[in-house]
Amino acid sequence: MGLVRPASSQRKKPPAAFVPLLEPLRFPTADFPQPWSAAPFTARCLAPGSAARPAREIRLQGIVLxxxxSGGNGTSFRAYCLTCPHExxxxxFTTETTGVEPAPERIPPHPLFVCPCHFSAFDPLADGERLAGPAHRGLYRFKLETRGGAVAVLRIERAALV
Ligand code: FES
Structure with a gap:
């Protein structure tokens, strides 16, 4: 008889939910001439309401990178929210990792996102995953599309809006 894993170890993380920005943002791909080229932006989003508070517009700072x-599959872009999920x-977005633990030799050699408050660090090559520090998760992500010589930032992870 085979080993049966407990149900909790078979559970996958549910996919993140994304909601549209109030206004999509577009950037010509020519604005990103080489790897690690970046374009910061401010996104207008609608934060959901509750019984105590109506829905409201908020602005989130983000960056397209x-x-x-990877392996000759073409250029890839990502967009991350610059709000640290900790506090x-x-x-x-930096190569300066002073204050980040683990030890420097375990930190990837490419630019990272580093929070100046409590030194959480996040990896742009791993979908914004948390590498270090007290943040409970990776960076919130924007969904984008690359088409017709432009990168369009269209959606934000719903969790960023609460
Ligand atoms: S607010 Fe970013 S690590 Fe605490």
Whole structure:
């Protein structure tokens, strides 16, 4: 008889939910001439209401990055929200990792997102995943589309709006 894993170990993380921005943002791909080229932006979003508070418009700072090509599959772009999921400081896109644990030799050699408040660090090459620090999750992500020579930022992870 085979080993039966407990149900909890078979559970997958549910996919993140995304909601449309109030206004999509577009950037010409020519604005990203080489890997790690970046374009910061401010996105207008609608934060959901509750019984105690009506829905309201909020503005989130974000950044579009051109990542290094992976295996010749073409250029890839990502867009991340710069609000740290720990206590909402703004993270920096940087190669400066002073204060980040683990030890420097375990930190990837490419630019990271680093929070100046409590030194959470996030990996842009791993979907914004948390590498270090007290944040409970990775960076909130924007969904984008690359088409017709432009990168369009269209949606934000719903969890960023609460
Ligand atoms: S607010 Fe970013 S690590 Fe605490």
């Amino acid at each position: 051109r990542l290094p090509d 909402i400081c703004q993270v920096n």
